Amino acid sequence: VTPHANCQVTYHLTFAQANSGNLALSNNFETNSNNQDIYARIENTITGCFDITQFKIIINETLTAFQPDDMYLCDDASNDSKSFFNLKNQTSQILNTQTGKVTYHLTQSEADMGINPVPENFENQTNPQQLFVRAESLVNISCYDTTSFYIEVNSLPLVGYVDDLTLCDDISNDGKAIFNLHPRTSQIYKAQTGKVSYHLSQSDADSGLNAISENFENQTSTQQLFVRAESLINSSCYDTSSFFIKVNPLPIAGGVADLVLCDDKSNDGTEIVDLAQFDASVFNGVSKTENKVSYHLSETEANSGTGSLPKSFETTSNNQSVYARLENSATRCFTITHFKIIINETLTAHRPKDMYLCDDISNDGKAIFNLQLQTPQLLNTETGKVSYHLSQSDADSGLNAISENFENQINPQQLFVRAESFVNAACYDTTSFYIAVNSQPVIDMDAIWYLCPGEDVQLYVNSIHDEYRWNNGETSSEIIVYEPGDYTVTVYNINNDTYKTTCSVSKTIKVVEPDFPEAVNIEINDWTTRSNSVLIHVAGTGHYEYSIDDYDYQDSNFFNNLLPGDYTVYLKNENGCIVYTEDIFLLNYPRFFTPNSDGYNDFWKINFSETEPDIEINIFDRYGKLITQLNPLSNGWDGTLNGQALLHQIIGL
Numbered sequence: 001v002t003p004h005a006n007c008q009v010t011y012h013l014t015f016a017q018a019n020s021g022n023l024a025l026s027n028n029f030e031t032n033s034n035n036q037d038i039y040a041r042i043e044n045t046i047t048g049c050f051d052i053t054q055f056k057i058i059i060n061e062t063l064t065a066f067q068p069d070d071m072y073l074c075d076d077a078s079n080d081s082k083s084f085f086n087l088k089n090q091t092s093q094i095l096n097t098q099t100g101k102v103t104y105h106l107t108q109s110e111a112d113m114g115i116n117p118v119p120e121n122f123e124n125q126t127n128p129q130q131l132f133v134r135a136e137s138l139v140n141i142s143c144y145d146t147t148s149f150y151i152e153v154n155s156l157p158l159v160g161y162v163d164d165l166t167l168c169d170d171i172s173n174d175g176k177a178i179f180n181l182h183p184r185t186s187q188i189y190k191a192q193t194g195k196v197s198y199h200l201s202q203s204d205a206d207s208g209l210n211a212i213s214e215n216f217e218n219q220t221s222t223q224q225l226f227v228r229a230e231s232l233i234n235s236s237c238y239d240t241s242s243f244f245i246k247v248n249p250l251p252i253a254g255g256v257a258d259l260v261l262c263d264d265k266s267n268d269g270t271e272i273v274d275l276a277q278f279d280a281s282v283f284n285g286v287s288k289t290e291n292k293v294s295y296h297l298s299e300t301e302a303n304s305g306t307g308s309l310p311k312s313f314e315t316t317s318n319n320q321s322v323y324a325r326l327e328n329s330a331t332r333c334f335t336i337t338h339f340k341i342i343i344n345e346t347l348t349a350h351r352p353k354d355m356y357l358c359d360d361i362s363n364d365g366k367a368i369f370n371l372q373l374q375t376p377q378l379l380n381t382e383t384g385k386v387s388y389h390l391s392q393s394d395a396d397s398g399l400n401a402i403s404e405n406f407e408n409q410i411n412p413q414q415l416f417v418r419a420e421s422f423v424n425a426a427c428y429d430t431t432s433f434y435i436a437v438n439s440q441p442v443i444d445m446d447a448i449w450y451l452c453p454g455e456d457v458q459l460y461v462n463s464i465h466d467e468y469r470w471n472n473g474e475t476s477s478e479i480i481v482y483e484p485g486d487y488t489v490t491v492y493n494i495n496n497d498t499y500k501t502t503c504s505v506s507k508t509i510k511v512v513e514p515d516f517p518e519a520v521n522i523e524i525n526d527w528t529t530r531s532n533s534v535l536i537h538v539a540g541t542g543h544y545e546y547s548i549d550d551y552d553y554q555d556s557n558f559f560n561n562l563l564p565g566d567y568t569v570y571l572k573n574e575n576g577c578i579v580y581t582e583d584i585f586l587l588n589y590p591r592f593f594t595p596n597s598d599g600y601n602d603f604w605k606i607n608f609s610e611t612e613p614d615i616e617i618n619i620f621d622r623y624g625k626l627i628t629q630l631n632p633l634s635n636g637w638d639g640t641l642n643g644q645a646l647l648h649q650i651i652g653l
Helices: 015-020 088-095 109-111 183-188 202-207 275-283 300-303 371-379 391-397
Strands: 007-012 036-042 050-057 071-074 084-086 102-105 121-123 131-136 144-154 165-168 177-180 195-199 215-218 222-230 238-248 259-262 272-274 291-296 312-314 320-328 333-346 355-358 368-370 385-389 406-407 413-420 428-438 448-449 457-458 469-470 477-482 485-494 502-510 519-523 532-541 544-547 556-561 565-573 576-584 617-621 627-630 650-652
Touching: 007 015, 007 448, 015 036, 015 050, 050 088, 050 556, 088 102, 088 131, 102 109, 109 131, 109 144, 121 183, 121 222, 183 195, 195 202, 215 576, 272 275, 275 291, 275 320, 291 300, 291 469, 300 320, 368 371, 371 385, 371 413, 385 565, 391 413, 428 565, 448 457, 448 627, 457 502, 477 485, 519 565, 532 565
Parallel strands: 071 144, 165 238, 259 333, 355 428, 448 502
Antiparallel strands: 007 036, 036 050, 084 121, 102 131, 131 144, 177 215, 195 222, 222 238, 272 312, 291 320, 320 333, 368 406, 385 413, 413 428, 457 477, 469 485, 485 502, 519 532, 532 556, 544 565, 565 576, 617 627, 617 650
């Protein structure tokens, strides 16, 4: 109905109402039945003229376009974000249980107008792309509903080639290890996003079931694992691949004993060491063609395989730590062992002076040497253990050390010395020296000398020596003494050795006065011309020689056939000292005299009569008449009596 000016339209349920113009319906009328009759009254408001027409309100059921799920497809290997979507698969969701016609459109307006539907096998133009749906009644195309959904092409997670994963076994070498599979996830993702899982079989990877942990302990030493990479948006978008995990055995480095070295003479604490000497210990029986050894100064360098030391290595410090890396050349699996190079100071055995001793009185060429006296010279300012040996080999081995109080076996004898470190007995040096026993001087000299009365005595050493020293300050081989007592002489022999050692010996000599006889009695038988005798009686224990002229001595104490005259009796002891002298006189009277005053035999006198002052000398004539009595001390009788010569009358004395 098209109203005109001054016209009014009203709507009524019945003709009568329309005709009367009563009970006009509201413009917003809700029908109360399907196929509802409606009467329209058009009236000129000025003239009141009207007309009535009738129409029906027929209500057809309207479809509901249910919103379907968005559609996702996996891209192909090109990953160009385009794919063909079978939109027909959405129809059932859109209609639910309804019947109707469904079309798909690129815009809402086209859906509303029902124009330009897209084919049900539709390739998206953008990604993602919204599609609009028109669901219309089969009875009345005007009865329709619209909705929309998205179609999206999900990238296909391309796995591609996955590197095998190898690990080195631990020290147990049981062929098992925990593999961290996560680094392979990064390799698989690259620039993609998605979910990665690992499986023990291809079927599990395809189904996405029974995924294993990314920290996975292998079941066999070489095991195949399967990987599934799926889209986070669409789990059906996935790719699979496989790779192997393998546990390579460790080459077990053998233990290396610390190397203890002795420093050289410089004692600088460093040495050049041939590291190749440790190779055999490090290899410990593993293949030398499949494995290699390197040496490093730190555990860090050994682990990284950097900073390898040259085989001819000069240590940088004492107690040097060295790390040996045993590596399999193919797998690069390795183990490390550690040892130290310990450098001990080396002693220097300084050669001491040779030792010389003087023999004892036996002069057997042997003496006990205190070898400890050599130790300060041997060590100088160092400290260490010193031992003495009979051979160089014993000194080198440290065996069969001799006592420090050692009696030489031969003369001279070479001794060998070992000076070793207290810390390391292998750090030693050797030297040698000689010990020699110089003979003791032998003083050839009587022990007792006798000082004869009134004399001196010359003490002398019969043996020849280089020097003499007497306790009275004399320095010659002989001295003259005047007093009894003890006299000591020390003699020195200067030996022709390196150090001109001197051996000396002393001897004390006793100078004594001789023993004198306790008493001497001389028995004289004289008054004969040639048959006089002397018998000497000595009291005491000594043994004596006898003489009456100090020239001829005899053991006998009896002298006979002596002429009258004066004699001196000498007693000489065993040592040649005259211990007693006495003048004796053997008397006899003269047989004549010649008193003629010529100076010869002018007086008659008993010679030496003065030695017997008690003697009585009486001269008688032949008739027994006393002529004169002589004084033994007088010059004698001149042959006169009262001045008259009476010689012819003398008959006796």
